[in-house]
Amino acid sequence: MKKILSLFAVIILFMTACDKNTSVSNGNNTTGQGGSLARFTIVNNYLYTVDGNYLSVFDISNNNSPVYKNKIQVGFNIEAVFPFENKLFIASNTAMYIYSITNPQSPQFESQVQHLTGCDPIVANDSVAYLTIHGGNRCGSQLNQLQVYNVTNIENPIFKKSIELTNPMGLGMKGDNLFVCDNGTGLRVFDITNKYNPIPLNIITGESFVDVIISDNLMICMLTNGVAYFDISNPSNIIKLSTVKN
Numbered sequence: 001m002k003k004i005l006s007l008f009a010v011i012i013l014f015m016t017a018c019d020k021n022t023s024v025s026n027g028n029n030t031t032g033q034g035g036s037l038a039r040f041t042i043v044n045n046y047l048y049t050v051d052g053n054y055l056s057v058f059d060i061s062n063n064n065s066p067v068y069k070n071k072i073q074v075g076f077n078i079e080a081v082f083p084f085e086n087k088l089f090i091a092s093n094t095a096m097y098i099y100s101i102t103n104p105q106s107p108q109f110e111s112q113v114q115h116l117t118g119c120d121p122i123v124a125n126d127s128v129a130y131l132t133i134h135g136g137n138r139c140g141s142q143l144n145q146l147q148v149y150n151v152t153n154i155e156n157p158i159f160k161k162s163i164e165l166t167n168p169m170g171l172g173m174k175g176d177n178l179f180v181c182d183n184g185t186g187l188r189v190f191d192i193t194n195k196y197n198p199i200p201l202n203i204i205t206g207e208s209f210v211d212v213i214i215s216d217n218l219m220i221c222m223l224t225n226g227v228a229y230f231d232i233s234n235p236s237n238i239i240k241l242s243t244v245k246n
Contacts, residue, residue: 170211
């Protein structure tokens with residue numbers, strides 16, 4: 001398992017490299033591309049990391065000499081950070097926090113949403129946030145849900161819907177589709193044409209999915225025992241390209 005985690009980390013590091021040629025656009029900013037479980041992200045010339053209680057900021061405008069800039073206490077048991085435009089969506093095992101990075105060196109708290117204890121990867125855009133909550137083990141809950149929030153008013157996120165799942169973990173968005181790793185059941189594909197009402201479209205079985213990274217029509221999936229690659233150009237007919245297993 002450690003070998004696979006290391007491989008997935010290398011993939012994330014490759015896709016979040018400081019070289020602008022390897023970055024992607026997320027809203028109006030240039031960002032790194034990582035999974036919903038990622039503990040770090042790049043937005044323009046800044047690296048943001050979370051480490052349990054804190055959000056740290058590094059200036060990486062000089063690739064050879066990163067400069068530590070700031071450290072902010074966010075909460076407790078911080079697990080993941082996801083960027084969109086000038087916002088950071090930060091997940092803990094009890095809440096979703098939203099920070100503005102209009103001033104990139106000094107993120108400012110915008111709002112938060114409390115939920116029952118559970119691990120919660122997150123993806124979001126300018127109007128909707130999706131997070132999964134899964135229980136068991138260290139997560140301290142029996143809740144297993146996909147939750148949907150309206151974040152059009154960033155200062156007042158509104159809960160819209162929850163969908164009961166088996167053991168949901170990482171997730172990713174592409175266009176009108178949401179991909180949710182429901183460990184033990186499969187990779188669930190939802191139609192989010194109505195963004196606040198995900199509709200089941202497809203499910204990929206045969207693997208135990210943990211997290212996803214989506215880049216154009218390629219989806220890279222972290223498995224409990226490896227990494228798998230899929231062509232998602234047609235979400236109704238997803239094609240496995242290859243797998244690497246330990």
